[in-house]
Amino acid sequence: MPSERRQRRTQPLGSWLLGPGDEETGRLRVRVQILLTAALVIANVIGMVLVVALVTLVLPGDPVLTDDLLVVNFVVVPAYCLFALVVGATWGTVRALRMLQWSLEDREATRKDRIATLRVPWMLTLVQAVLWASGFGLFTLLYGLHGADLIAKVGFTTFAGGVVVCANTYLLSEFALRPVAARALTSAPMRRARGVGITMRSLLIWLLGAVPVIGLMVVAIFALARKDVTADRLAICILALGGIGLVFGLLLMVLNTRAMMAPIRTVTGALSRVQKGDLDAEVLVFDGTELGMLQSGFNRMVHDVREREQLRDLFGRHVGEDVARAAMSQQIELGGEVREVAVLFVDVVGSTELAATRPPEEVVDVLNRFFGVVVAEVQDHGGFVNKFEGDAALAVFGAPRELDDAAGAALAAARSMSARLTEEVSDVQAGIGVAYGPAVAGNIGAESRFEYTVIGDPVNEGARLCEQAKTVEGMVAASMTAVEAAHEDEASHWRAQDEVTLRGRTEATTIAVPAT
Template sequence: MEWACIMTARMWFHNVFVPRDNKPITRPVLLGVVTMANLMGIGVVLLLVTVAIPAPNVFDPHVVWISEEVVPLYVAASIGLGWVWVTKRILDQLRWKNDDRPLTAKDQRNAFLAPWRLALVPMVLWTIGAVLFALLYGSVSPGYIPKFVFGFSFSGIVLSVSCYFFAELMLRPAAAVALEAGRPARRLSPGVMGRATASWLFGSGVPLIAIILAVAFALLERNMNVTELGAAVLLLTMTAFVFGLASNLIAAWLTATSVRDVHSALQRVEAGDLECQLEVFDGTELGELQRGFNAMVEGLRQRERIRDLFGRHVGRDVAAAAEGQQIELGGEERYVAVLFVDIIGSTRLVTARPAAEVVRLLNCFFAVIVEEVGRRHGLINKFQGDGTLVVFGAPAGVCSPETDALATARAIAHRLAAEVPECQAGIGVAAGIVLAGNVGAYERFEYTVIGEPVNIAARLCELAKTEPHGILASAQIVQASEPYEQTMWDLGRQVVLRGHGKRTRLARPRRAPHDRVAALCAGTNRK
C-alpha cells in the first residue's frame, strides 16, 4: 500500500511539474507554484508566532492593530506587487524562446539567472517583512523582536531555496535553448555537489537549526511550557519534512533525468545508432556530460564517414585489414584470381557524346562492376582510366577464387549487355601466384597485386574485345574452378600472349541460356 502511494505520488509529480517535449511551462503554473509556496510559508509563520511561540501575544491590545491591519496589507502587497508582478517581469525576459530570432548574450544570461532571481524575490520580501515587523512590534515590546526575526528568517530561507529548485525544474526548456546557443562564459548555476548540499542544508539543515534554537530559547527564557515547546518542535519538524522532501526530490530529479538521458543514449549508440543527439538542458557538470556525449557521437560519426570513405577508396577488405593490424610496407605471396575489365572504343565514346552523358555511362558501367564484385567478396584493386582490376583471394581469402572470378565475369558481361549496351567491354580472367601487399612509401602507399596472372588477365582482356561474348579466361583457371562453373565454359585453342613466351590455352563461356541471348545480342557487334 505504501509503495503504491509512493509510485502514485511520483507519477503525479512527473505529470504536473516535469516539462516534456521541451514545451515551456506556462506562467500561471509557475506563478501559482511560487505563490502557493509563499502562502504556505505565511501559514508556517502565523503558526509559529501564535501557536508554537505564543508569548508575547501578537493579539495584545497594544499591537493588535499591527496584526489586523499592517500584516494583511503587507501580505497582499507582497503577493500582488512582489511575487506576481516581479515574477511576471522575470518571466517576460524569457519571451525570446517563442520568438524566431537568434539569442543574444543577454537572453542567454537571463535564462540562466531566472531561477536565482525567482528565489531572490521571496528572500527580499521575507527579509523586509522580518525587519518591518520586528521594528513595529519591537517598538511596543522588545520581546517581539527575536520571535519575528526567527519566524521570518526561517520561512524566508527555506522558501527561497524551494522556489529556486522549482524554478530550475520548470524553466529547464528555456535553459536548453540557451545552452544550445552556446556555452556560457562562466557557470551560473550550482554544480551537482552544490545542488545536493543546498537541498539538504536549506531544506533540512535550517529547520533543524530552528528546532535547536527554539529548544535553547525555551530552556534559557523558561517562557514556554512543555505543550508549547512540543507544538513548536512539531511544527518545525513538519516544515522540515515537507520542504526538505520537496527540495531533495527536485534536486534528485534534476540529476536523475540527465543521467537517465545519457544512459539511454549510450544504449542507442551501443546498438549502432549514431544519429542520436542529446538536448543539453542542465547548467551543471551534467550539462557538460551531455555536451561531451554529443561531441563523442559526432566524433564517432566522423570516424564512420572516414572509414566509409577509406573503404570506398581502397576496398572494404583492405580497409578492414588496415584497421586490424599494423601497417607495413612489402607483401606476401598469395594465390588469387584476377579479373580485368576494359571498355572497347573508349576514345570514340568520349568524343562522340556530351561530357555529362559520358560521365553517366561510366558511372553506370562501374556500378555494375562494383555490385557484382561485391556480391562475391572480391576486391576492386584499382580503376585504371576506363579499365578495372579486380582481385579474388586477397587480402581476404575466399573458398574458391577461380569460381568467384569466372562467375563474376559472366555476370558483368550479362548485365553490361542488358543495362549499359553503349559501353561494350572486354573481360580477361586468370589465376596464379602474385605478390600482394602495400607498395609505396610510409607517407603514401597503396595495396596492390603484382605478378604474371595480372599481366595474363590484361592480355586476355585485349583479345576478348574481339570475342562475341567479350570474355576470355585461361584454361588453367577454368580447370581449377568448381565443377558447376566448369560446365559454363568451353576450352579453345592455344595462343602466345604478347609479352609471354609460353602458350596459353583460352577458355570461352558457352552459349548463354535463351533468356540471356537477347541481352547479349546488344554486345556482339564489337570492334
C-alpha cells in the same frame, strides 16, 4: 513494450509542462512568463503558510494572536505579504524577461546572453531574499515593540520562511527556464558549468533541512530560559518541526532529484538511439550545471562518431570495405605478402567512339551504370574493386580477405557480370579477363601516400586476357590455370578453347571460355 512506452513519454526538456524544444517564440514567451510567475507565487505561499503555522501553533512563548496586535496581525502583515507577493512576482518576472530579451527577439544568444540566462534563477532568488529580509526587519520591529519575547519567535519564523522561499524560488525558476536555457546552451556547447552546480544544489537542500533543526534548538533555548514550557508543549513543538522537516525535505529532495535526473534521462534516451544505429540522435542542453556539460559532451561525442562513420564510409567507398576494415584494425605498414589471388579485369569496348558520339552526361551515365554492375557482382562474390582506370576496372579475389575458392569466385563473378551487363547495360560491350596465381598484396607507395594493391604476373596476365576477351565469343576469357584452381562446381562451367601467346609473354596461355 514498456520501454517503448517510457520512451514515448520522455520529453526533450524533461517535463510536458515545458513543451517541445522547438516551440515558436510567442508561445515560448507566454509559457515561460506563466511558469515563472507561478513558481514565485507558489514559493511565497509555501513560505507564508510555514511562518503562520510556526508562529501561531508550534513555537512556545508569548502568543501573537492578542487584541493589542490585531492591527499588526490583520492589517500590516497581510498588507506587506500581499505587497511582497505582487512586487516579487512582477519585479522578478519583468527583470527575468529583460535578461532573456535575446530569446524573445528570436536571435542567437551571445556569450553575455548565455551567462545572463543561467543567472536568472539567482536573480529571482536574490529578489525574494531582499523582500523577505525587509519583512524580517519590519515584523521583528513591530512585534518587538509589543514584547521582547516575540523578537526571537517572529525573527526565527520569518528567517525560516525566507530560506524556504529562496530555495524553492531557485529550484522552481530553474525548472521554468529550461526552454530558454536550452536555446542558449544549444547555440554554443558548454565547456564548463555556469549554473549553480550540483554541489550548491545539495547545499541548498542541506540548508533547508537545517531549518527545522534550528527551530528545535530555538525551542530548547526557550525551554531552558523560561522554565515554563511544559512537556506536552515541547513534544508538540518537536513533532511539528520534525514533520515540517520531513515534508519539506521530501518535497525539495524530489524537486532536486527530478532536476538532476531530467538531463540524465535525455542522455540515456539518446544513447539508446545511438546504440540502435541512429547517429543523428542529439539532446537539448538545458542544464546549467555539470549535468549540462554531460549533455553537451554527449552531443559532441555523437558528432565525432558521426564524422568518423562518414569518413569510414567514404574511405570504404574509395578503397573497398575489406581494405578499409583491414587498415583500421591493424597498424599501417608499407610492403606486402605473397598471396594466391584471382584477378579480374573488365574494360569497355570502343570507349573512344562512345565518348566521341555521345554527350558527356550520357557517357557518365552509361559508365556509372556499367560500374554499378561490376562493383555489385565483385562484392557479391567476395572480391573488391581495387582500381578504376577510366572505363576499365581491376578486381581482386583472395586479398586482403582470404577466400576458400578465390579462383572460383572470380570465374563465377565474370560469368554473372557478363550476363548482367548484356541485359542491363546494352549500350556498351566489355571484355572480361580472369587470371590466377601468386602475387604480392599490400600497401605500395610512400609513408605519406600509398594504396593497397596487388602486383605480380596474374595482374599482367589478367590485363592481357581482358584484351583477348574482346576477340572471342561472349567476350569473357580466363586462364586455364584459374579454371584448374577452382572448385569443381565452378570449373564445370568452363571449357578450354585455344592456346594463345599473349602480348608481352613468351609462353603460351591456354584460354578458357564459359561453356555454352
